Amino acid sequence: MTHAIPQTMGQQFGRRSWAEPWKIKMVEPLRMISRAERQRAMTEAGYNTFLLRSEDVYIDLLTDSGTSAMSDRQWAGMMLGDEAYAGSRNFYHLEETVQKYYGYRYLVPTHQGRGAEHLISKALIKPGDTIPGNMYFTTTRLHQELAGGTFVDVIIDEAHDPANLHPFKGNVDLNKLEALIKRVGADKIPYVSLAGTVNMAGGQPVSMANVRLLRELCNHYGLRLYLDATRMVENAFFIQEREAGYADKPVAAILKEFCSYTDGAWMSAKKDHLVNIGGWLAVNHEDVFETASNLVVVYEGLHTYGGMAGRDMEAVAIGIEEAVQDDHIRSRIGQVRYLGELLTDWGIPIVQPMGGHAIFVDAKRFYPHIPQQQFPAQTLAAELYLDSGIRAMERGVVSAGRDPATGDHRYPALELVRLTIPRRVYTQAHMDVTAEAVKAVYDAREQTRGLRMVYEPKYLRFFQARFERIE
């Protein structure tokens, strides 16, 4: 049983306004360079927004990763860094906080999310293994592959349709998963890889009902279940909003219940936790903890800092507590939705329902005349920058990379541009400016041509690939 999805935050809360539960204490000046300078910067960057210099960007919606504004409490915490090599006080504070809000027993700190992905992949995956999951994430899948595994997508079909209004498009298709278990054998599946929310599907949530059934299925086949908890607080908000029985539960309680169905999690603290750097792996099984806390000293740092300074761990610990407050998460998602509503009102095709951390523009419908081999989403991200200095990110064929077996491009159903909203950084006026810029690019769509890739790196090509305009 699920509720209808409210179209605006106003519908949900009875009023239009969702003002931020904070005020601004310090500002960072922004500057917009001229159109000619933007064209020069884009050419130099090979039409890849990852290769732009930040000082040439006006509103930076590349990512919500490490781009949050910290609170005065977090900055005060930075001054309480205990920079001991071993046994820092801040580590114990972080460990306690993760146990309190996520409920897992053991904590291994890492420098960021992919450090934790590396550890869990190395600890659990053997060559020839299969790892099922609800749609891939770039770094997660690469670490699973580098450890010798093959990722298999078992998300529900609705997730691949940008217009489908399913309220929990991040759900695992339990029939697909069970068929896979029967085909490859449970002994070839080291764990099920569950992400909440699903970034590549447009920030779509997983329901509590789905994770409960998934847990039962895993128990039946003796499988472990690990969670990519990077944006799990946002996922918990959607459960509160849409799933029967959760409307009156605090987000913090929903988060903890969800995690209780899993055996552990990896975390990019750069997202939900409102910090600029940090991550962790947390698990319930002692054997996994032992292996991971041994591997961490090889790849990250001692098991009581894992690549973070003491002050960074303090900021993460405080950030966790701030992130799970209902008023925080409501205004965070309210701002994302405000931008999405403006675009929808102007008929611009975006992924529906709107996700938690970003608005995803559907480049296939935006540029129906540009074939996927000419990178429509990459093109749209470049055009948006040229129009107004706004930086977004491609999440389509470039991000999907090549199939390791055939060497061909992987052509994902979703060809998207992500307008990612940093937490607590921009105002409503910045969202208005952004929406108007997307509209201007949309109005010029028929004259726009695609791109050709002229340089392609081997790993995670979207970060460093270079392109030229097709004239």
Ligand SMILES: *Cc1c(COP(=O)(O)O)cnc(C)c1O
């Ligand atoms: C960012 C991200 C990661 C990787 O974390 P980093 O901190 O960037 O290394 C893993 N999973 C998801 C869903 C992410 O968004």
